[in-house]
Amino acid sequence: MVFFRSGKRDAQGSETQNNGGDSDRAALRRVGDQVRARLDADPAVYRLPVEGFELYAVGDFFTRTECERLIAIVDSVARPSETYNPGGGRTSYSGDVDPHDPFIRMLQRRIDDLVGIDPAFGETIQGQRYLPGQEFKAHFDHFRPSDPMWEDEIAHGGQRSWTAMAYLNAVEEGGSTDFPKVDITPGVHVSIPPQPGALLIWNNMAPDGRPNPRSLHAGCPVIKGVKYVLTKWYRARPWV
Numbered sequence: 668m669v670f671f672r673s674g675k676r677d678a679q680g681s682e683t684q685n686n687g688g689d690s691d692r693a694a695l696r697r698v699g700d701q702v703r704a705r706l707d708a709d710p711a712v713y714r715l716p717v718e719g720f721e722l723y724a725v726g727d728f729f730t731r732t733e734c735e736r737l738i739a740i741v742d743s744v745a746r747p748s749e750t751y752n753p754g755g756g757r758t759s760y761s762g763d764v765d766p767h768d769p770f771i772r773m774l775q776r777r778i779d780d781l782v783g784i785d786p787a788f789g790e791t792i793q794g795q796r797y798l799p800g801q802e803f804k805a806h807f808d809h810f811r812p813s814d815p816m817w818e819d820e821i822a823h824g825g826q827r828s829w830t831a832m833a834y835l836n837a838v839e840e841g842g843s844t845d846f847p848k849v850d851i852t853p854g855v856h857v858s859i860p861p862q863p864g865a866l867l868i869w870n871n872m873a874p875d876g877r878p879n880p881r882s883l884h885a886g887c888p889v890i891k892g893v894k895y896v897l898t899k900w901y902r903a904r905p906w907v
């Protein structure tokens with residue numbers, strides 16, 4: 668798993684280090700319930716009709732102008748992901764956007780507002796750019812005890828709950844986001860092609876607050892064109 672942060676943390680928090688993240692379960696269940704209720708009640712939000720996984724979409728969440736501006740920002744922050752996570756399955760370029768930029772703050776507020784999660788629980792938005800041949804292999808956004816950073820992450824905001832991900836452009840060929848363990852019709856898994864300005868929102872936890880194995884997903888290789896996305900992850904507790 669790959670993760671980046673801006674420098675808003677220190678080395679404390681050891682009292683939560685050895686609980687394996689189990690103490691987050693109630694909070695993860697609660698945030699699951701809250702966000703589900705909010706999104707279900709929002710007529711602009713579409714829930715994909717799939718079993719055992721909470722996956723929502725909003726078309727045109729960002730305007731064309733916002734997408735263009737965001738693409739320029741991603742170009743300015745993107746660095747090879749492999750530098751930070753050798754062999755980790757992510758060959759795109761990525762980086763944190765400036766959380767203090769007023770334009771980013773405005774967009775961040777809009778995402779926080781849509782999902783209804785306390786902004787303090789949200790990580791800094793991350794931008795990614797995929798060139799032909801680049802991909803983000805099947806992975807979980809949530810942490811697992813086998814991750815080298817598990818103890819540290821659990822001490823600094825805990826487990827990841829929801830993911831919000833926006834496409835900033837259309838890709839000529841390839842680059843879909845696939846959920847190989849979630850069928851849209853029997854035997855056919857969910858595969859979402861990039862659609863400029865569209866936002867996807869999914870819960871990495873099951874309704875009981877435990878990691879959902881069906882949240883496995885991949886950014887498929889771009890074949891032709893360039894793919895730009897933004898990702899925002901939310902934690903069980905304030906991200907510090």
Ligand SMILES: O=C(O)CCC(=O)C(=O)O
Pocket residue numbers: 795803808832842843844845884885886887896898
């Ligand atoms: O690029 C995609 O389609 C998926 C990105 C992703 O999974 C992530 O940023 O965690």
Ligand SMILES: [Fe+2]
Pocket residue numbers: 806807808884
């Ligand atoms: Fe992901």
